Ligand SMILES: Nc1ncnc2c1ncn2[C@@H]1O[C@H](COP(=O)(O)OP(=O)(O)OP(=O)(O)O)[C@@H](O)[C@H]1O
C-alpha cells in the first residue's frame with residue numbers, strides 16, 4: 001500500500017484569482033480568530049486592517065515589495081522557486097556597506113553632487129552584482145548538483161545572515177555605535193531619500209492625501225527604479241530570447257533540450273537575473289531607508305524577501321498585477337502590525353505575559369495567508385491517491 | 389433494433405475565443421456495436437468524447453445512458469458509469485510502473501486488487517491482444533504507442549461498458565491491430581459498445597458497424613456498414629481536399645540526382661533507458677536530396693537511434709558524422725546549429741511548450757541566436773506556417789495546448805521542416821494527422837528533400853508511409869538494422885516478415 005501524490009489532469013474549476021482572493025480572506029480570518037482567542041474584540045482588528053489600505057505608511061513597503069515581487073516573478077516564470085531573496089539582499093547590503101562605510105566613508109555633511117552620485121551608483125552596481133552572484137550560486141547548485149532550489153535558497157539565506165553577523169561584529173562594526181553590534185550610519189551625502197516637511201491640517205482626508213504625497217516624494221528615487229524594473233521585466237519576458245527561454249523552462253524544459261539550449265545555463269541565468277533585482281532592491285533600501293545594518297542580520301529586511309513570495313504568487317505571475325499584489329500584501333501586513341498596538345491587544349499581551357506583539361502578529365498574518373494559499377494551490381493542482 | 393446504450397443529443401460546445409468545436413451534434417451508440425468517428429484534424433472528435441468522459445461540460449445538449457439522462461461530472465464519474473476512454477495523449481503517471489498505474493485506477497473506483505493479481509490480469513489481457521510490455525517497467529521509459537497499449541489494457545480491466553479509443557490504435561503494427569480488433573469484437577458481442585476515433589479510413593470501413601463524420605464541429609454524415617465507401621467518406625470529411633489524398637509513390641517531377649553524404653552513421657551502439665543495448669551496430673548514410681525510411685514495430689530501437697543521431701542520447705560506440713563533421717556525443721546544440729530539423733517521438737512532450745503560443749514556440753527555434761527576438765518576423769513566419777499547413781484555428785497567439793492533437797502536430801512538423809536546411813530526422817512524421825494533411829506533409833518532405841537538397845531520415849511505424857516516401861528503406865528489429873531495400877521491388881510481405889521475426 002502506497003500513497004502517491006499526482007498532478008491533477010484537469011485543474012479544479014476555480015482559477016488563480018479565486019485562490020488569491022480566498023487565501024487573503026482566509027488569512028485575515030484566521031488572524032482575527034487568533035486575536036479573538038486571546039481575548040481581543042474582532043471588530044477593531046478587522047477595522048484596523050481594512051483602514052490600512054488607505055494609509056500613507058504603506059507606500060514604503062509597497063515599493064520595496066513590488067521590486068522584490070519582480071525579482072521573484074522572473075524566477076517563478078521559469079518554475080524556479082527562489083525563496084532566497086533575503087540572502088541575495090543581504091549579500092548586496094554587505095557590498096554597499098563596504099563601499100559607503102569603508103572605502104568611501106566620510107564625515108562630511110555634504111559632498112559635491114558628482115561624488116555622491118558616483119558613490120551611490122557604484123554601490124548600486126556592486127549590490128546588483130552581489131545579488132546576481134548569490135542568486136547564481138543557488139542556480140549552479142540546483143542545475144549542476146541537482147539539489148532542489150527551495151532548501152538551497154533557504155540555506156543560502158542563513159549563510160548570508162551568518163556572514164553578515166560576523167562582519168557586523170568584526171570589520172564592519174561602526175566607530176560611533178556605543179558598543180552595539182552594528183555599522184555606522186550611512187554618511188548623509190549617500191542618502192537617497194528626500195526629506196519632506198509636512199504640516200498636519202487635522203482633516204483626516206487632507207492629511208491622508210498629503211501623507212501619500214510626502215511618502216512618494218521621499219522615495220521618489222525608488223519609484224523611478226520601480227518603473228525601470230517594471231519595464232525591464234516586461235521587456236525581458238516578452239521581447240528577449242532569454243525571457244522566452246525562461247518561460248519555456250517553466251513550462252516544458254524538455255522542449256528546451258530538444259531545441260539544443262543549455263537548460264542548466266538557463267537556470268543559472270534566471271537565478272542571476274532574479275538575484276540582481278533583489279540586490280538592486282537591497283541597495284535602494286539601504287541608501288533610502290535602512291541607513292545601517294545591525295545584528296542580528298535577519299531583522300534588517302523586515303522579512304521582505306519572504307513577503308515577496310506572497311506578492312509573486314498572489315500576482316498570478318502577471319507583470320501588471322505585481323504592483324497591485326504588492327500593495328495588498330503591504331497593507332495587510334502593515335495592518336497586522338498596527339493591530340498589535342491596539343490597546344486591547346497590548347492589554348491581552350501583558351495579561352498573558354507575552355512580548356513582541358508586533359513581530360508575532362506580522363508573522364501570524366504572513367503565515368496564515370501563506371498557509372491558506374499553499375493549501376488552496378495544492379488542492380487545485382494535486383490529488384492524493386492510494387496504490388495498493 | 390435495440391435501444392442505444394449511450395447517446396449524445398444536440399451537443400454544442402464553444403471554447404473561449406469563439407471556436408465552435410461542436411454544433412448541435414447527436415449520436416447513438418448501441419450495445420454490440422462498433423462505432424467509428426471520423427473527421428479532419430480539429431473537427432471536434434476529441435472534444436465530443438471528452439464530453440462523454442466528463443472532461444468538458446457541454447454548453448448545451450444532453451447525454452443519455454441506458455435511456456436516462458445523466459450528468460457526467462468527472463472522468464472518475466464516467467468510469468463508475470462504465471464509460472472509459474483512452475485518450476490521444478497518454479494520461480499515465482510517469483513515475484509509477486505499469487502495474488502500479490493500473491492498480492491506481494482500479495483503486496479509484498473501489499476495486500481493490502493485489503499487485504500480483506493486477507500483474508496476472510495485465511499479462512492475460514496483453515497476451516490476448518498480443519502486446520509486449522514489461523508490467524514492471526516505469527512508465528516514463530515507454531514509447532507513446534506502448535503507453536497507449538497500457539491504457540487500453542487498463543480500460544478493459546476497468547470493465548468498461550463503453551470503450552472509447554481516441555486514436556489509440558493507430559500505431560499498433562498491422563498484425564497486432566488485427567488481433568486487437570478480434571478482441572474488440574469479442575468485447576462488443578457481450579453487449580458492450582466500442583467508439584473508435586481514427587484517421588485510418590480503410591480500416592475504419594472494415595471494422596465499423598457505424599460511422600459518424602464530423603466536419604468543423606457539425607455532424608455531416610451517419611453511415612452504416614452497407615452504405616459507406618471510402619470515396620464518400622473522404623468526400624464528407626474533406627470536401628475538395630479529398631482528391632489530394634494518395635498513397636502512391638511520389639515519382640516523376642521529383643526524380644533528380646542525389647548529392648553527397650550528409651548523414652553518416654557508422655557502427656552505432658546506443659543504450660536504452662535501462663542500459664540495455666537498444667541500437668546494435670547500426671550503419672547507414674543519407675545523401676543530400678535522399679529520403680531514407682526505417683520501418684519497424686514500436687520499441688525496436690528506432691527512437692534511441694534517432695535520438696542518438698541528433699545528440700539527445702549518448703552514443704556508446706560508433707560515430708555520427710553530419711556534413712563531414714564528427715558530432716558524436718557533442719550535444720543537440722551542434723546538430724541543431726548545423727541545420728538539422730527533428731521530429732521526436734512524443735512530440736507533445738518534447739517538441740512543444742504547451743503553455744506558450746505558436747509564435748513563441750516558433751521563435752524558440754528560429755530566434756536562437758538573437759538576443760532580442762524579432763517578434764514581427766516570427767509572427768510572419770508563424771502565419772506562413774499556419775496558412776501553408778492549415779493549422780486551425782489560424783491564430784498565432786493561440787496557446788499550443790488549446791489546439792487539437794493533429795494541429796499541435798502540424799505546428800511541430802511545419803516548424804521543423806521549415807528549419808531543416810541540411811537534414812531532417814523524424815519519428816512518425818504524420819502521427820495524428822488526417823489523411824489529407826498526411827499526404828500534404830509527405831509531399832512537402834519529398835519536395836523539400838529534392839528542392840533544398842535535404843537529407844531526410846525518418847522512422848515510421850506505418851509501413852505505407854515508409855513505402856510511399858522512401859528512396860530506399862531499412863527495417864529495424866531488436867536494435868538491428870536490415871537493408872537497404874528498394875521500396876518498389878521488394879515484396880511487402882518480406883518487409884513485414886522482417887519487422888516481426
Ligand atoms: N480547451 C480548449 N480551448 C480552446 N479551444 C479548444 C480547446 N480544446 C479544443 N479546442 C478547439 O476545438 C476544436 C476541436 O478540437 P478537437 O481536439 O476536438 O479536434 P479533433 O477532431 O480531435 O482533432 P484531431 O484529429 O487533430 O485530434 C479545435 O479547433 C481546437 O482548437
Ligand SMILES: [Mg+2]
Nearest residue numbers: 434476792793
Ligand atoms: Mg483529437
